[in-house]
Amino acid sequence: MSDYVSADLYHTYMNSIWEETTDGIVIVDLQRIVLDVNPAFEQMYGWTKEELVGRKLPVGPAHLYKEFARLYDQVIEGKKVAAAEYPKLCKNGKHLHVSITLSAVRDSSGQTTGIVAIERDITKRKQTEKALRETEQLYSHLTQNVLAGVFVRQDRKIVYINSYMSAMLGYTREEFVTLRTADYIDAIELFTIKRQVAEILIKKREPRYTVTVRGKKKDGGFVYLEVNLSLIMYKGRTAMLGSAKDVTSSVALERSLRESAEMYQRVMKLLPEPIVLSDHGKIIYANNSAIKLVQADEKNEVIGHSVFEYIHPDHHEESLRMMDLIMFDEEPSQFEERQIICRDGQTIDVEMSSIRINNYMGKRVILTVIRDLTDRKRSEDMLVRSEKLSVIGQLAAGVAHEIRNPLTALKGFTQLLKTKNEGYGSYLDIMSNELDRINLIVNEFMTLAKPHFTRFNDENLVHILRGVISVLETQAIMTNVDIETQVEDCLMIIHADANQLKQVFINVIKNAIEAMPDGGRVTITIRSNFPDSVCLTIRDEGIGMTDSIIGKIGQPFITTKEKGTGLGLMISSRIIEAHHGTLHIVSRHGEGTEVQITLPLAKPATTELN
Known part of the structure; x- marks a missing residue:
């Protein structure tokens, strides 16, 4: 006890600790008979002070009696026991995990007269540790048995890698720890990946970043990997968790499909007729003739849009029915007339025929050939009009001369009657006007019928x-x-x-x-x-x-x-x-x-x- 603290004040401090601490405290003699317990001990185990004082502690499981006796003997021998972790038994039969610190109680002569045990409930911590161990075991089992490469990168080096990842690239786990990223990732792609990781995962804090990269194998070969990256906490610090899947065959297939699609597009680009490819009603390709037909300035004004944006609403139902039939028929459809709406709102008469393409970029799509009927319609209209003019000309040539002479006579007699019959003047005016109208029509017929001699x-x-x-x-x-x-x-x-x-x-x-x-x-x-x-x-x-x-x-x-x-x-x-x-x-x-x-x-x- 310090010279600066009185006995009463010291007693007050110790009593406050005894009463207020959340750790259970028990004092026993050398025969382990309970001399005193604090309130926290009573609350921890469920026994009251009166039930415990004067008897041996009942809180130890039977199979640990000898272990507890050994610990107490160590204290009596002058050794200290600190933070020993053991299960203990409560009054209600429930087990607790506690951390025990044992200290000797000595008299004024320095002789050990008893033992004080301070016990802290660590049950929740033990449960958390157990759950964590189980989770780690589960993750370890998954990463080792999953059919994908898994790795953890921290401080610019690989700190964990599963066996599947090692097998894909041919390096051992020990070798991976010593490798630089450029040793197993194509250097051309590495710079872009690093920049995108910094942008997406770190700056934008997106949960995941997916990229396809070309990996370099130990034997000099290449493998295409689809890698998913995300930021995690690993051993208390930020790390990058990655999973990798071998997609070499998929990349080769995609390349083959893309080359096939490009071949289709090159052929269609050279064709003079407008051609459109659509997938479930969405335009995925249109050649230059089709772009020009709808008067679009750029391809992106057409590609990605619905075909029904360009088909006149009057033809939507029949066009939809034709598209459904094409998907179940191997033969092309017959050319059918439609009206399409251009970008400027103008309507054009066309005829369309469609056929199903079974493998365009791995999908079944519809290829539609379009024929502009504008010139044909104009020619048909001109032909009809020409025929009408011909009929009118023949009529005029055969009739107009025969009508003109009687008209002249009727006109003359009408004027004569008008001078002699003043009472019928209004009727005669009507007759005269109508005769003028007939004469006007005859003159127009004659204009159509007679040959025109022009001076340009x-x-x-x-x-x-x-x-x-x-x-x-x-x-x-x-x-x-x-x-x-x-x-x-x-x-x-x-x-x-x-x-x-x-x-x-x-x-x-x-x-x-x-x-x-x-x-x-x-x-x-x-x-x-x-x-x-x-x-x-x-x-x-x-x-x-x-x-x-x-x-x-x-x-x-x-x-x-x-x-x-x-x-x-x-x-x-x-x-x-x-x-x-x-x-x-x-x-x-x-x-x-x-x-x-x-x-x-x-x-x-x-x-x-x-």
Whole structure:
């Protein structure tokens, strides 16, 4: 006892420790008869102080009595027993694992008069250690028997490797410890792997990183390994756990499949017809012709997308049915007409035929051949229109002359009657107007029927248009219509028959004016598509036309005007075609109509001569 601590204070300290400590304390004499126990001992074993004092300790299992006696004898002999771990028995029969420290109790003369035992419950720790040992045994069993290589890398060297990994590369475990990574991993791939490991596992803290690498065997051969890496704690410090699987045969198969797919693609790339490969409705390849057909700028605008993004909704059901049939049929499907939607929203008529490919990158896919029907449809339409024109021409040639003479007589007699029968003037006016209308139709028939003798010269398109506008300005003013022109400031010389073009422009601009009975604006734009062509656009603000009418415009007697014949636009189309140009109509119901006329510019040599 220190000179600086009084006996009472020392007694208070010792009593506090005795009462408050969580370790069980028991004092016995040399015959191991209990002299005293603290509250923690009572709580630990379930016996009360009164049940224990004056008797030998009942807490030791029978098979350990001799072992405990030996420990007590060691203390009596002056030796110390520290942290000895043994099982002990509780009052309720339950076993505890305790850590025991024994010390001698001496009197003032230094003689040992008893023994104090301090016991700490370590049952939970023992259970944890047991579970850990069992887990380690399980992991050891798994790593040694699993059909994959397993290794642990720490401090830039292999600290554990299973037998399967050793066998795959041909090195012993002892040899692996001395190897550098570059000795068993291809050096070309090593730098990339290290950078990706640092990025994915360490920086991004992803749980796992998978990579396929080429491993180098001890005998100089190569093996492809699929490696899974993850960060773990190994012996208290960060380490990298890896598992490796031999995928050499899979890599060889993938290479073979890829080469086969590339061969397919090279062949399809050279074919002029658009070709598409699809897997469960998803486009996995499209050749250049297919990319061009749907007006895509890049392949990634098509590849990876659903085929139904490009097939018109009206054809979805039948296309899906055909795809299902193809997967169960060895023969190609018949060519069937479809409509596809381009990237710009334009619809194109095509025909498609599909066949199943059984092994494309290891999958069964559908190969579809597409034929653009645009030119064929245009030719068919032109043929039909030509036949109609031929019929009309024959009708005009055979009938028009016969009708004109009676018309002239009827017209003359109507005017004569009008001068002599003032009471029937209104009726005679109607008759006269209708005769004029018949005469107009006959004249248009004659225009279609008679041969056209054209004089092509280099003409200034702007001058022709201004002459037409000056003629129609009076009609426009009377119907409250403004004619606005937007002309590029450049010379636009075309090789044309000026009179025929005037006829076309008068017909189109007059139609635009008449489409706005309540007034509005006609906008005429001329822009050069140098050096090939010039585009003339005539736009009105009328009520427009429906899609059904648009599709028939240019056919005889198809018109939106009450007294129109539909022949004017047919004649205009013929004139523009004769000039190697195009006439295209765009109209939206309720928004107006736009007529686009494109004509080729005169060749430079011709222009210079002019």
